[in-house]
Amino acid sequence: MCALYAHGFPYAARARTLVWVVLGMVASVAVALTAAALVDSAALLVLLASLLAAVHKVACDATRIGPPGNLIFTFLAASSFFSPQHLADVPFHTGLALLGGALAWLICMAPALVRPRGPERIATARALEAAARLLRTPVGDGAAGARADRAARSGTAAAVNAAWHTLFLVSGRSTAAAVSRAGLERLLVRAESALSSGATGAEASGEAELLLGWARGLRAGAPLPSVQLTPAQAEELAGVAVEREAGAAGEAGHNVGREAGHAVERGAAHTFERGPGPARGAGCATARSGPGVAVEGGRLARNRPAFPARRSYVLHRLREPGSPLRPLGLRVAAGCALAGWASLAAGVGHPYWAVVTAASVFQANTSLSWQRAVQRTLGNLLGLLVFALLLPVIGLGPLAMVLLAFVLVIGAEALMPRNYWLGSVCVTPMALLLSEFGADHPAGELMGDRLIDTVLGAAVGVLVCLLVTNRRAAGRIDAALARVAHARDEAALATGSPDVPRQRACLSRDRLIAALGELREAMETASGEWWQRALPEERVAVAEREGHQALTRLAHTLGARVTTG
Structure with missing residues (x-):
């Protein structure tokens, strides 16, 4: 067992x-x-x-x-x-x-004796296959077409999130592991781009065939392919390196993917998910020495993790107000x-x-x-x-x-x-x-x-x-709303002042993403409970909209700093 x-x-x-x-x-x-x-x-x-x-x-x-x-x-x-x-x-x-x-x-x-990189290759292959299915999903009118698109996007977001979580757990202490992880990250960034891709027709079919071919190669143990990335995808890859090196691979990385998945499921059209400009972690490094490596001032850029360490996370979840x-x-x-x-x-x-x-x-x-x-x-x-x-x-x-x-x-x-x-x-x-x-x-x-x-x-x-009802579930929403408001104010300060250090701006971004994830989790938990006071649905919707808008502005600001730097 x-x-x-x-x-x-x-x-x-x-x-x-x-x-x-x-x-x-x-x-x-x-x-x-x-x-x-x-x-x-x-x-x-x-x-x-x-x-x-x-x-x-x-x-x-x-x-x-x-x-x-x-x-x-x-x-x-x-x-x-x-x-x-x-x-x-x-x-x-x-x-x-x-x-x-x-x-x-x-x-x-x-199996590690035969395929030491097997789990991360399989996770990446699943993400590529899910992205290919999304690209092949016909864009139709009506409720059936919307449901099919939503299901494909939800499946792709889940597979990409699971693959990121797996790659964040890969140790880069050996050269072979670091090289393999860097190549898989490039493939995963390419798969993640399907969520914001506007490709249709032959272009979408060609990209889907390419992703499926890469997935078959990963499952068969073939050498990693050479993957071309757009400038925005390359910036995302640099941000991923900073996020990983900052120690945010545990809960912050999980919530980044989870909040992105919720945005996809709700069909949101926020720039944070689909619009132009840098995406995950963009702008948190000024130079790169190879794929997946972020360098600032001659050393790896680091920022504080947005969540407590894993060993204290259980106690943190038990002590938090309204904990389920x-x-x-x-x-x-x-x-x-x-x-x-x-x-x-x-x-x-x-x-x-x-x-x-x-x-x-x-x-x-x-x-x-x-x-x-x-x-x-x-x-x-x-x-x-x-x-x-x-x-x-x-x-x-x-x-x-x-x-x-x-x-x-x-x-x-x-x-x-x-x-x-x-x-x-x-x-x-x-x-x-x-x-x-x-x-x-x-x-x-x-x-x-x-x-x-x-x-x-x-x-x-x-x-x-x-x-036995969870009468404190609504109170957890209030606490999450307060955290979102505080994180949004920090993000606004980082956006509005060019003197704010880049590391602090990255930390503000991580905190806002984590706060939005906590708010969505608290809302989903409380919505499924009975015998509750009226939930602040309008306040939650406004907080999410303003939080995503703040993330959009912060992403553009960080991207502009990279460009001008």
Whole structure:
């Protein structure tokens, strides 16, 4: 299960991330096994599993570890709480879990021996392919054409943002890594230009074919092509180098791409996204010594990161006013406990399934949680049907069960990030198979327990969302509006005064972009909550418009300083 994480990370970052995943997974299992050996009350075990599920949810959401998020941690820990256990066996079983995690680490890192630049090349190839699809999307009139264009732009923005995040994680300590990253950045800038391209007809088709050819070469391991950039794209590449060297690769880089993606999804026509002039980070370097290298005064230009360091970012998100993590953790703890107790009251033999189902339901707000409950229920019902069809194969013996679990893990990994309910179709029979490894249960009883626990977990999860509301979500919008106003004033000062140092102007830009991203996130979270006071939608719209206008003026100012310098 540890092998499901960090697939999109470069190998150096993947190695570090998987170590924490393995340690977190093993620690959770150790706590659960110890509780199973010492506690006889099933109700108390449900409570302990629910509290640990809340910790998993808050930690995974705060660190933004990515799919499959907290669900795998909670699934393994919750099932371990109800595994018959002797205290003397806990060290041995924990050691087995640690060995499994070590094996997962080795398997996930093994491709680095063959294709050490594989993850970043694949991420860039996906961005190129998404940009090619956007260029090939016909420009049609009416609602259907607008939806197709919006979907293509949203997909391209997401793929480009994911690729930037991957490239920002690439270490440039070795010459080979730095050269590879510089070449991939040039390709990615070219792919990103499709979002603001006005090309149509043969020109768009030719550019799409070129991008697809580059993508095929990246996937096949071919040498990086020579990419011609426009002056504006070259300035963007210089700004990216400054952003990376400034240490903004973590959260500032994430929010740059996220805010750009929101602008694309809303169909905004702001110059910040589509208009002429420099784009990301433009104007933050006066000279360049090769692609992707920004030099100022004979050394790399640096500016302070716009976000706290990663190790303090979790605490920052927990402490911020109106943080959604605190009510979300309370929802998970209460919902999982109530679902598990309801399962015990119904006489179900696997109450931890209800705990896991409830944990999977809780999302950033009530609206998203309701959607996830429907998806989870539908996926589990279809998964039970798949399990019934697989019963003849399961009856062949343990080896067949292991092979089936292997196939189902691959299916879940491939489908879950793209479509949750379809991924659940693979997860459900896999969970039932894992239950069969420890004991032999009648198939009908096993499927009945799963069905009841799914319905109970989903229903209780939605009910708890309605009862435990995030009443401070609107207050978070007010705080975000204040941050946007302050960052906009700083940007205006940097724009209006030629005496403001370039590094300070770049910092003002980063802060304004980050503030706009926080405002959009706060608004989206609050919009999906019920029992709220009226949201300041007009103030948010005005703040976003003025913020993007300030970014436009700041980008032109920085670009002019580069030109005149």
